[in-house]
Amino acid sequence: MSATVTPVAYEDASDEVRAVYDDIMSSRNIDFVPNVWRTLASHPPTLARVWYGLEEIMAPGALDARTKEMIAVAVSATNGCEYCIRSHTRQARGHGMTEEMYGELMAVIGMFNQTNKLIEGYQVEVDDFLKEI
Incomplete structure (x- = not known):
């Protein structure tokens, strides 16, 4: 299966998206951005809404x-x-x-x-x- 949008690589991400990516990697204690987040980053407001909503709900x-x-x-x-x-x-x-x-x-x-x-x-x-x- 391939995404219907182009996933956003860390090095190609805007400052807004990089801030979310950094929070994901820090929270998950990983050194990469998983595909789900790179894909959602094709629409930065959705990336932020889903990530921060998930953090809140799973706290x-x-x-x-x-x-x-x-x-x-x-x-x-x-x-x-x-x-x-x-x-x-x-x-x-x-x-x-x-x-x-x-x-x-x-x-x-x-x-x-x-x-x-x-x-x-x-x-x-x-x-x-x-x-x-």
Whole structure:
């Protein structure tokens, strides 16, 4: 697969984009800019919005980092985004997700994708008691 735009190399980036790139590399403790960010840099406002939004959402909070990354894996798997599946699986493993946890996560994802599609297909009416939450 190749991008539909030309990814922006660090040396070709504007000062605005380089500032985001530097933050990405510093935050991730890496010495390169991953393809996703180089591609999003083709539209600098999108690059900044997505990166800084991601930093804010994935920051420590009521949910721990592993849980947040596992949710990201679930959404990515449901949406079929290979890049995101691989990226967030790597991050979740870095936060302590075991192979057993990963297997259970995939089972939950598969089950709920199946039941959601069945419920959508049958157009199941929501019970009144569920409308109270």
